Amino acid sequence: MNKKLFLGMFAAAGMLLATSCSNDELDVVQSGNEAQVTFSLAADGGIATRAISDGTGAKKLVYAVYNADGELIKTTANADVNGQIVDNSAFDNGLTENVTITLAKGQQYTVAFWAQNPNCTAYTTTDLKNVTVDYTGLNNDETRDAFFKAETFTVTGNADIDVVLKRPFAQINVGVTEDDWNAAVASGIEIEKSKVTIEKAATSINLLTGEVDGEETVEYGFDIIPAKFTTPETLDVDLDNDGTKENYVYLSMSYILANDATTGYAKTTLDGLDFTFAPISGNNINFSEGLNAVPVQRNWRTNILGQLLTGDVTFNISIDPIYDGEYNNGVAYGVKANNTYYKTIEDAINAGATEIELAAGLWEMPSVRDKILKISGANKDAKIDLSDGVALHNTSVDFTNVTIVKESEDYVGFYHTNVLKYTDCVFENEYWAYGIEETFTNCVFNQTSNARYNVWTYGAKTATFTNCMFNSAGKSALVYGETLSEWHTANFKNCVFNATEPVDGKAAIEIDSHKTPYNVNIENCTASGFDAGSVSGNILYNLKDGELGTNCNITIKGINTYAEGLVKDANGNYIASSNEGITNAISAGATTINLTQGNYVIPSSAQRKTLTFIGTGTPEDVEVAVTKVGTGYENCDYGLDGSTVTFEGITITTNSSTYIGYARCKGTYKNCVINGTYTLYGDSKFERCTFNVSGDVYNIWTWGAPNATFDGCTFNSDGKAMLLYGQENTNLTIENSVFNDNGGLDVKKAAIEIGNDYGSSYVLIVNNTVVNGFAINDEGYNTNTTLWANKNSMGTDKLSVTVDGVKVY
Structure with a gap:
C-alpha cells in the first residue's frame, strides 16, 4: 500500500496548494502483530496565489480511527477525550509531513480526516461521524473553507497511504462583468458589502x-465583498469555453453543505437564493429574480455571472472547472481534460486528450485503437x-480512483488490450482480465x-494484485x-480475501492450469470465511485442476492464511490468532504454534500431543x-491431558x-508470566518465569509433579509462595530465584512450605536464592529460616533438604 495524503483545494489556474501535516509519531512499541500506517500529506500541484479557496488557512487537522464496524477506537495513541488526534499547526510551510498510526495487522480500519482554519468556530468536530455546521456569521468568509476524506484500508504490514482531502462544501459565487461594474460606479453605486439567504442547506x-443530514435556511450577514478585500479578488471563469478565463468582479462567496439526500456527492438544486448588495452610499440592490433550480454539488463551484447591477438583469449559471465539473445551460460536462470539459470520454479522446478526469456519474468507455491513456x-x-465489453485495440490505460461496473456476464471485459493498470479502483461484480499485462494496486473487488x-x-x-481487498460470497x-x-x-501480494459464506471446496484463490500453465506467486495474503480447498485443504489457495511441476508452479512467500485463525509463513511456521486457529494448526500436524496477540x-x-x-x-x-476444559477431577483443565x-x-x-492446572501435562x-495459583500434574520446568498471586493462595502447588525445577524465577505473593505437597514423590529444585513477600497476609509462612498427608517423599534442593520477607513457621519442625518450613514435621526418611550445596535436613 503506497498512497499519499493530499489536500485538494481550489486554485485560479487549476493547481493545488502545497500543504503539510505535522509529524505525529506515536510512542507505541510494535509487536510482530502490529504495523505502522503512515498517511503522507503532500502537494498535488503548484502553489495558488489567490486568497479565496487556496486552502492555506486549513491549519487544523482532526482525525480518528474506526474499526470495520464503524466503531471509534478511543485508545489510539495521543487521542483526546473524544478519541481524536487534533493538530492545530498542521499543513505548515507547504512541506510534506506524515501522520503515523500503529495498528493491528489483518484488520480493516477507516481513518477519517478533517482539515479547517483553526480560527473558524463554525464546525463541531468532536464526532467525525456527525460534524455539524453553524451557519451563524457573515458572508464572504474564507475561514469556513474545509476539507475531508475517509480512507478505508486493511493492515497487512507497514504501509504508506496517500490521501487527497477535498471540500465537503459547494461554493456559491456571484460576479458581474467589468462593464456592469464600471457603469454602476459611474452612476454613483459602488458595491461594498453583500449578504445572502440560502434555503435548505444541510447542517x-x-x-x-459522506452523507449529510438536517436542513436549515442560511442567512450570511453583510460583509466586505471579495473585490474589496485588502488584496482584491476576481472571479475567473471560462464561461464561453474558449480556453481563456474571463475576469468578473467578485461580489459574493458562500460555502454550504449541499443537501443531497443520497450519497452527499450528487447534484441538487436550490430554489431559494436571495442576494443583497450594499453600496458605499445609496440603496441596497436585491438579486433573487430568476434564481430557480440553481445547481449545487459537493466540491463544485456554482458561479452566477452576468450583468446584475445596471439595466436589465441577465445572468448565467455555471460550475467552475477548477472543481470536478461544470453545468452549462443544464448540460453536465463532467469529463475534464486539458482545462476543458467534455460531455463524453469519446469527445475528450477525439479532441486529442490523453489524461482525463471523470466527475461522479456513469461513463461509457469508447472503443479505441493504439492509445496510451490515463483516466482518473x-x-x-x-x-x-x-456491461457490454469494450475493445481497446493495442491500447494501454492507467485507471485511478474509478469504479468499474458490469453484471457478472461471462467473457465480458476490455478486449485486445495492451497494458491496463488500476490504482485505488473498485470493481463491482465479476471482472474478466484480457490485457497482456494487468496490475491492480489498492483495489477493492465486490x-x-x-x-x-x-x-x-x-x-x-x-495479472498482479497488490494490497487489494476481495469481498465475495465464497469465491474470489x-x-x-x-x-x-x-x-x-x-501474483498476489498483501491481499485480503473476505467471504460472507463458504462455498464447498472453494479456497479464496482457485487455480485451474489444465489448459493454460500458470506460475502463481502468493505473498503475505490473508483469507477469512472460505471453505478449505478441495485439493489443498487450506482456505487461501487451491490447485483444483492441474499438476504441480508440470503445468503449475505455486510459490509461497511471507505470511499467508492457511485456515481460519491460522496463517503459515514461507518457512512453514504456523501462526494462530484464535482457539480455532490452534485447532486447525494441530489438525495440519503442527507441533510448534506461534500465537499472535x-x-x-x-x-x-491438544490432548496427547x-x-x-x-x-x-x-x-x-x-x-x-x-479453565475447566473437559470433564474430570476438581478444577483441572483437560485441554492438555496427556x-x-x-x-x-x-x-x-x-x-x-484449588487444584487449578493442566491435568497430566508435562x-x-x-x-512466562503465571498469574494465579498454578497446580502441577506432571514433570515441570520453569526458566526465567514470574509468578504473581494476591490473597490467601500460593503461587505454585507441586501436587502431582514427580519433578519440578525453577531456574531464574521470581515469586510475588502476599506471603504464601511455594507449597511442596501432594500424592507424588517429588524432587523440587529452585535455583537463582527470588521470593518476594508483599505483606498482604498476616500469616507465618516460609517461602517454601512443605507438608504431607499421603506418605510421599520429597527432595528439595535450593541454590543461590533470595527471600524478601516471609516468616519463620514454627508449626511442626522449626527450621529457623524464612526459606523453607517443615510444617508437618516430616522425618528425614521422607524429606531431604539441601541449600547452597549443604544438606540441612
Whole structure:
C-alpha cells in the first residue's frame, strides 16, 4: 500500500496548494502483530496565489480511527477525550509531513480526516461521524473553507497511504462583468458589502460515509465583498469555453453543505437564493429574480455571472472547472481534460486528450485503437460501464480512483488490450482480465453471488494484485486461461480475501492450469470465511485442476492464511490468532504454534500431543487462560491431558481455585508470566518465569509433579509462595530465584512450605536464592529460616533438604 495524503483545494489556474501535516509519531512499541500506517500529506500541484479557496488557512487537522464496524477506537495513541488526534499547526510551510498510526495487522480500519482554519468556530468536530455546521456569521468568509476524506484500508504490514482531502462544501459565487461594474460606479453605486439567504442547506455530515443530514435556511450577514478585500479578488471563469478565463468582479462567496439526500456527492438544486448588495452610499440592490433550480454539488463551484447591477438583469449559471465539473445551460460536462470539459470520454479522446478526469456519474468507455491513456475519477462515484465489453485495440490505460461496473456476464471485459493498470479502483461484480499485462494496486473487488468470482485472470498473460481487498460470497479469484501452451503468471501480494459464506471446496484463490500453465506467486495474503480447498485443504489457495511441476508452479512467500485463525509463513511456521486457529494448526500436524496477540484457551484437540506454543516476545501480549476444559477431577483443565508442552513468552492465568492446572501435562515454561495459583500434574520446568498471586493462595502447588525445577524465577505473593505437597514423590529444585513477600497476609509462612498427608517423599534442593520477607513457621519442625518450613514435621526418611550445596535436613 503506497498512497499519499493530499489536500485538494481550489486554485485560479487549476493547481493545488502545497500543504503539510505535522509529524505525529506515536510512542507505541510494535509487536510482530502490529504495523505502522503512515498517511503522507503532500502537494498535488503548484502553489495558488489567490486568497479565496487556496486552502492555506486549513491549519487544523482532526482525525480518528474506526474499526470495520464503524466503531471509534478511543485508545489510539495521543487521542483526546473524544478519541481524536487534533493538530492545530498542521499543513505548515507547504512541506510534506506524515501522520503515523500503529495498528493491528489483518484488520480493516477507516481513518477519517478533517482539515479547517483553526480560527473558524463554525464546525463541531468532536464526532467525525456527525460534524455539524453553524451557519451563524457573515458572508464572504474564507475561514469556513474545509476539507475531508475517509480512507478505508486493511493492515497487512507497514504501509504508506496517500490521501487527497477535498471540500465537503459547494461554493456559491456571484460576479458581474467589468462593464456592469464600471457603469454602476459611474452612476454613483459602488458595491461594498453583500449578504445572502440560502434555503435548505444541510447542517451535518458523516465523514465516514459522506452523507449529510438536517436542513436549515442560511442567512450570511453583510460583509466586505471579495473585490474589496485588502488584496482584491476576481472571479475567473471560462464561461464561453474558449480556453481563456474571463475576469468578473467578485461580489459574493458562500460555502454550504449541499443537501443531497443520497450519497452527499450528487447534484441538487436550490430554489431559494436571495442576494443583497450594499453600496458605499445609496440603496441596497436585491438579486433573487430568476434564481430557480440553481445547481449545487459537493466540491463544485456554482458561479452566477452576468450583468446584475445596471439595466436589465441577465445572468448565467455555471460550475467552475477548477472543481470536478461544470453545468452549462443544464448540460453536465463532467469529463475534464486539458482545462476543458467534455460531455463524453469519446469527445475528450477525439479532441486529442490523453489524461482525463471523470466527475461522479456513469461513463461509457469508447472503443479505441493504439492509445496510451490515463483516466482518473474525482471520486469513486466516477463509474465506467463495462456491461457490454469494450475493445481497446493495442491500447494501454492507467485507471485511478474509478469504479468499474458490469453484471457478472461471462467473457465480458476490455478486449485486445495492451497494458491496463488500476490504482485505488473498485470493481463491482465479476471482472474478466484480457490485457497482456494487468496490475491492480489498492483495489477493492465486490461480489455478492456465491456462484461467481470477483475476478478471472483469463486472458491476462500477467495479472498482479497488490494490497487489494476481495469481498465475495465464497469465491474470489479464478486463475484460469485457455491459451494452451503459453505460460501465464498470477501474483498476489498483501491481499485480503473476505467471504460472507463458504462455498464447498472453494479456497479464496482457485487455480485451474489444465489448459493454460500458470506460475502463481502468493505473498503475505490473508483469507477469512472460505471453505478449505478441495485439493489443498487450506482456505487461501487451491490447485483444483492441474499438476504441480508440470503445468503449475505455486510459490509461497511471507505470511499467508492457511485456515481460519491460522496463517503459515514461507518457512512453514504456523501462526494462530484464535482457539480455532490452534485447532486447525494441530489438525495440519503442527507441533510448534506461534500465537499472535490475544486471549486463548487451549482446546481439547491438544490432548496427547507434543506441542510448543510461542508468544510474540512480550508475555503480556498473549494470555492463555487455564479453565475447566473437559470433564474430570476438581478444577483441572483437560485441554492438555496427556500432553508434553512447552510455553515460551506467554502469560498463563488462573482463577486461583484449588487444584487449578493442566491435568497430566508435562510442561516446560520459558520467559512466562503465571498469574494465579498454578497446580502441577506432571514433570515441570520453569526458566526465567514470574509468578504473581494476591490473597490467601500460593503461587505454585507441586501436587502431582514427580519433578519440578525453577531456574531464574521470581515469586510475588502476599506471603504464601511455594507449597511442596501432594500424592507424588517429588524432587523440587529452585535455583537463582527470588521470593518476594508483599505483606498482604498476616500469616507465618516460609517461602517454601512443605507438608504431607499421603506418605510421599520429597527432595528439595535450593541454590543461590533470595527471600524478601516471609516468616519463620514454627508449626511442626522449626527450621529457623524464612526459606523453607517443615510444617508437618516430616522425618528425614521422607524429606531431604539441601541449600547452597549443604544438606540441612
